[in-house]
Amino acid sequence: MPQKKNFALENFLEETILTCQSITKRFGSIVAVNDLDLELRHHEFLAILGPSGCGKSTALRMIAGFESTDSGRITLQNKQVSGPNCLVPPQQRNLGMVFQDLALFPHLSVAQNIMFGLNGSKETKQKRLKQMLELIGLQDSAAKMPHMISGGEQQRVAIARALAPSPELILLDEPFSSLDYQLRVQLRKDIRNMLRKEQVSAILVTHDQEEAFIFADQMIVIHQGRVMQKGTPSEIYHEPANPWVAAFVGEANFLPYAFGKNFLMPETPLINQVQSVEEATSQLMVRPEDISVERSNSSNADGLIRYIDFSGDQQILKIKLFPDTLIQARVSSRQLWNAEDYIQVRFHHCTLFPMKSEDA
Numbered sequence: 001m002p003q004k005k006n007f008a009l010e011n012f013l014e015e016t017i018l019t020c021q022s023i024t025k026r027f028g029s030i031v032a033v034n035d036l037d038l039e040l041r042h043h044e045f046l047a048i049l050g051p052s053g054c055g056k057s058t059a060l061r062m063i064a065g066f067e068s069t070d071s072g073r074i075t076l077q078n079k080q081v082s083g084p085n086c087l088v089p090p091q092q093r094n095l096g097m098v099f100q101d102l103a104l105f106p107h108l109s110v111a112q113n114i115m116f117g118l119n120g121s122k123e124t125k126q127k128r129l130k131q132m133l134e135l136i137g138l139q140d141s142a143a144k145m146p147h148m149i150s151g152g153e154q155q156r157v158a159i160a161r162a163l164a165p166s167p168e169l170i171l172l173d174e175p176f177s178s179l180d181y182q183l184r185v186q187l188r189k190d191i192r193n194m195l196r197k198e199q200v201s202a203i204l205v206t207h208d209q210e211e212a213f214i215f216a217d218q219m220i221v222i223h224q225g226r227v228m229q230k231g232t233p234s235e236i237y238h239e240p241a242n243p244w245v246a247a248f249v250g251e252a253n254f255l256p257y258a259f260g261k262n263f264l265m266p267e268t269p270l271i272n273q274v275q276s277v278e279e280a281t282s283q284l285m286v287r288p289e290d291i292s293v294e295r296s297n298s299s300n301a302d303g304l305i306r307y308i309d310f311s312g313d314q315q316i317l318k319i320k321l322f323p324d325t326l327i328q329a330r331v332s333s334r335q336l337w338n339a340e341d342y343i344q345v346r347f348h349h350c351t352l353f354p355m356k357s358e359d360a
């Protein structure tokens with residue numbers, strides 16, 4: 001039987017919940033955010049990724065209403081909230097927020113923290129509290145004070161507190177940064193699932209590419225206040241817009257095209273094809289996992305292995321391409337290699353950039 005389409009729901013999901021049009025923020029001579037455009041749809045998760053000081057928290061603070069915009073405008077659910085002569089305060093934006101330094105109230109219990117922003121009857125609040133405690137898996141900790149639960153549990157409570165009033169959009173500013181690695185990895189998956197269950201839209205600000213990739217449906221990469229690229233995690237990683245993005249979101253080898261093309265497989269796709277490939281003025285970027293190596297003898301070798309970093313699930317081969325160019329390849333840790341082995345090298349996927357890119 002053909003499935004009935006739910007047009008009302010589909011239309012709702014297609015609707016834009018948040019639009020930032022050319023928003024800019026300056027602090028004295030520093031342009032913290034420069035002409036940022038952004039659009040978020042219902043139930044979509046967006047990650048704003050960039051290095052420290054690139055302006056991502058300022059962008060989030062403008063969306064939250066803690067900072068005004070110097071120019072541009074922000075529209076939330078079809079209503080302008082920031083713009084020329086307009087700044088709707090944070091508490092009137094129907095947003096949930098979990099910021100790095102937004103600690104729980106130490107003198108309130110877990111339950112009181114979660115219910116803090118709730119209105120309505122006692123029964124309504126108790127019902128929502130029960131839902132939130134189940135969502136974060138802390139049903140037995142309602143009466144505990146924040147110092148009696150772990151850092152990871154405190155972060156869950158902070159998420160529950162932000163979600164309890166049922167906001168349409170939740171803003172997360174490096175919410176995992178104070179936690180140790182193992183906990184961070186676990187918590188970011190759990191929180192993503194919690195947000196999906198609650199059917200909110202979310203924006204995560206982070207400097208951690210892996211965190212952004214795991215969390216996001218869409219990403220924006222920022223450098224020095226400017227958007228470098230927008231796209232899905234896969235587009236950002238596999239089709240970086242420029243060498244800066246390529247190097248920021250993962251390991252990347254860069255070679256002059258004229259030299260690197262010697263190692264291309266015949267069928268290798270060249271992404272971001274530079275309009276007419278000028279051999280002298282293009283550079284080729286190849287990710288370590290897109291390189292394969294085969295043992296060879298010295299007479300027909302492309303290079304040799306300088307040294308090997310073994311890390312259990314994989315190994316990084318540091319390779320000297322003749323005459324004297326260093327690259328690295330990521331290969332299975334089951335392959336047996338030794339330093340000084342002669343090898344032939346093949347690139348399977350590559351990206352081409354103009355050599356003298358301003359973003360290099």
Ligand code: ATP
Pocket residue numbers: 027030031032050051052053054055056057058059207
């Ligand atoms: P981090 O990851 O380190 O928090 P970020 O990418 O979030 O960095 P922002 O905090 O947005 O970056 O800062 C962007 C730039 O604006 C920085 O140069 C910062 O020093 C500056 N800045 C931010 N807030 C202010 C302020 N209130 N007054 C003056 N300068 C500021």
